[in-house]
Amino acid sequence: MTDLSKTHEATPATGGAFLSVRDLKVHFSTSDGIVKATDGLSFDLERGKTLGIVGESGSGKSVSSSAIMGLHRGTNAKLSGEILLDGVDLLKVSNEEMRKRRGRDVAMIFQDPLSAMHPYYTVGNQIMEAYQVHNDVTKREARKRAIEMLDRVGIPQPDRRVDDYPHQFSGGMRQRAMIAMGLINNPSLLIADEPTTALDVTVQAQILDLLQDLQRDFDAAVIIITHDLGVVAEMADDVLVMYAGRAVEYGPCKEILTHPQMPYTWGLLSSVPDLTASTEAKLLPIRGNPPSLLNPPPGCAFEPRCDHVAKVGGDLCRTTLPDLTPATSGGNHTKRCHIKNADKVYEAEILPEIAPDLVED
Amino acid sequence: MSDTTTATAASVAPSSTETVLSVENLKMHFPVKGSGVIRRTVGHVKAVDGVSFEVAKGSALGLVGESGCGKSTTGRMVTRLYKPTEGKINFEGTDIASYTGRQLHPMRREIQMIFQDPSTSLNPRHTVGSIIGAPLRIHNMVPKDKVLGRVQELLELVGLNPEHYNRYPHEFSGGQRQRIGIARAMTLQPKLLVADEPVSALDVSIQAQVINLLQDLQKEFDISYLFIAHDLAIVRHFCPEVAVMYLGKIVEIGDRESIYEHAHHPYTQALLSAVPDVKQAAIGGRRERIRLQGDVPSPINPPSGCHFRTRCAFAKDICSVVEPPLLQIGKKHKVACHFPGEIHQHPEKPVTAPLLGVDEFGAPDPGASPAEVPGDGPGYADTWYDLANNTRGRA
Secondary structure: OOOHHHHHHHOOOOOOOOEEEEEEEEEEEEOOEEEEEEEEEEEEEOOOOEEEEEOOOOOOHHHHHHHHHOOOOOOOEEEEEEEEEOOEEOOOOOHHHHHHHEOOOEEEEOOOHHHHOOOOOOHHHHHHHHHHHHOOOOHHHHHHHHHHHHHHOOOOOHHHHOOOOHHHOOHHHHHHHHHHHHHOOOOOEEEEEOOOOOOOHHHHHHHHHHHHHHHHHHOOEEEEEEOOHHHHHHHOOEEEEEEOOEEEEEEEHHHHHHOOOOHHHHHHHHOOOOOOOOOOOOOOOOOOOOOOOOOOOOOOOOHHHOOOHHHOOOOHHHHOOOOOEEOOOOOOOEEOOOOOOHHHHHHHHHHHHHOHHHOOO | OOOOOOOOHHHHOOOOOOEEEEEEEEEEEEEEEOOOOOOOEEEEEEEEEEEEEEEEOOOEEEEEOOOOOOHHHHHHHHOOOOOOOEEEEEEOOEEOOOOOHHHHHHHOOOEEEEOOOOOOOOOOOOOHHHHHHHHHHHOOOOOHHHHHHHHHHHHHHOOOOHHHHHOOHHHOOHHHHHHHHHHHHHOOOOOEEEEEOOOOOOOHHHHHHHHHHHHHHHHHHOOEEEEEOOOHHHHHHHOOEEEEEEOOEEEEEEEHHHHHHOOOOHHHHHHHHHOOOHHHHHOOOOOOOOOOOOOOOOOOOOOOOOOOHHHOOOOOHHHHHOOOOOEEEEOOEEEOOOOOOOOOOOOOOOOOHHHHOEOOOOOEOOOOOOOOOOOOOOOOOOEEEEOOOOEEEEO
C-alpha cells in the first residue's frame, strides 16, 4: 500500500495521543483467499474524548476494535501495524500481559448483552469475576464493589438484583450491567460496540446519558461503534467513517456531519429519514450492496456504488485507490475520494436533497 | 368477500377514504401458568388490552412503542396468527376475529405479513422459488406449470434477479432476503400487509432501499399497511397515520402532523425527544430531552388507572384512580391522557373528569353527569373535544 506514509503526514503528529492506532491491518486467511477485514486503519484518541466509528456491517468496525482488545489472539487472524495505548504497543505485548490489561486498561461493551452474559451465573457473579481477576480482594469486597457499580449505573435495589440471573433483567438493565462490568476496574479506554442498537429509543437515551456521565467521572477515552448517525452526532468528538476495511473519512464530528466530502458519507446521511424532513421526498438509498472483502474492487472500494464517478473522469476511480488526503475545509478532516471540489458538489447536489432548509446558510 | 385475484384494488374502490381494516376493542391476554403439576392459570399477561384503530385503503398506519408494548401482538392478531381474547377485527366489513382454521383459509390471501428477521423467517432448506411459490400452490392460484413464471415475475418486482429462483436464502444478503420475504407476501396480491419491523435488522443504506420498495408496491397495487416499527423517523416517513402504544393500549393516535408536530401525550413527547438527531452535530453536545426513568412495568400487573403514570412527570391523583379514555381532540387526533397538552402546556385540571363524571381527584362526583366521550370507536368522529375552549369542536 502506497498511501500509508501519506496518511501519516496527513494526520498531524499529536505525539502524546492516549490511544494511537497506526496502519492497523487485520487479515483472515480462509480457504477462498485472504479477507482483508481491516486494511490500514489509523486514528488517535485522547483521554476524555469520544471517537465514533460508523459504517455498514462488514466494514471492519468491530474487527478493528476487537484487535485493540486483543481478541484476535489465538485465531488465524494476521495483524500488523501498531496499537499504542499510553505508549505501549498492544500488538507486541505477550498474551499474559494482554490478559492483565484486558478489562483493566481496555474494556468492551458488547452489542447484545443477552448473549454476552453467561446465562448460568448471576449478574453479580460475573461482575465480581471481572473485579477479582485484576484485584487481590476477598469475595465479600468484590461483592460490595459489584453492588456499588450496579448502583452507579442505575439498577434499582442493587443489593437484591446482584443475585439475579441475566434473564431476570430487562434489555436496558442488562446493558447497564454490562457497562458496570466494563467499568468496574476504571478502564482508561472503553470500547462500546453498538451499545444501544438492540434497545428502544427511551432506553437508548438513558444508556447514552449514562455513558457520558461515566466518561466524565472516569476520564476515559471512549470508542463508540454504531451505524446510527444520530447517536454519533450527539456523542462523538471525532468520527471515523469506514467502508470495506478502510477509513474513508475521518475528522471532527461537526465537520464530518455538516461538510462531508465523501460520497459514501453522503449516502449514509441521505438514506436515513429524520424527524423534520419532508415526507414527500423519497429516501435516497445507496444502491447495490457492500463489496466482498475477499475480492475488493481494485480502485476505490465504493466506486461500484458511487453516483459521482463521472465527476472524476477517466477510470481513475476504477483503477486507483484514492489516498486519505486533507479535505478542502482544512483542519484535521481527511477523506478518501478523487473528487476535487467535493464541498461544492455536496452543497450543490446533496444538501438540497437531505436538508433543503439549510441551503441558504 | 370479493375475489381479489383478478383486479387491483384501485379499480374496485373509487373512494380513497374507504376503510380496509377496522379493529375494535381488541384484547389479547396470555395465561400465565403456575409451576405445579396441575398447571393452573395464575394470572394473565395483558399484552394487548383494548385497542381500536382503522386502516384506510392504500394508506399506512404506523404502530410505534417500546418493546413489550404489544405492537407485534396486535399485528399477529390482525393476521390471525393469534386468536384474540376479545374484540373485533373487521376486514372489509367481515369480523374475522373468531374465524376458525377453515374459514381463515381464504382470508390469508388478503392479509399477509412481512417479518422482522429475514434470515429466520425463510426456510433455509427451500429454494427461493419454492418459498415464493408456496402460496401459489397452497391457494391453487395458477396452474402448476405457470408457477415458475409467476415467481420470476415477483422476483423482478422486488428488484431481484429472476434467474436466482434456484438459490437458497443463505446465498443472499440481508437486504435481498428481506426482498424475498416481501415477494412472498406479495405473491397472493394481498390488500393488507402487516409489516412487523421490516427494516430493523438491515443496514441504514439498505433500509432506504426496502422502504422505497414498499412504497412503490403500495402505489402500484394500492396496498394498505399496518407498519410496526420502533424507529420513529421511519414511521414518520412511511405512515400518514400513527398510533403510539404503551403497555397494551393506544395512548395517542392521529395523523402524522398531529403526532409529530402536536403530540399531546407525555409519553409520545418523551419518545420523540429521545430520538438522536443527526442535525445535532452542527450544535454539538446532547439535545435536551424528556428523561423517562426506569423500565416499562410488567403487563401481568400493570399500574392502576393510567398505565403510564409511574413514569409520567405530570401524574396527579386522578391518574392512579381513573383510566383516561381515548379522547378525540382534533379532526384526526385522539389522546388518552387526563392532562393532554403540547410540551409545557399541559392543563392544570384534568379535562377528562367532567366527561367521566368524577372530580379532579378521581372520586365519583355525584353532581356531574357522565357524558359520551368523543372518539370512543375505531374511527374518527365528526365532532371532538376542543381543548382550547373545553367545548365540542366540529369539522
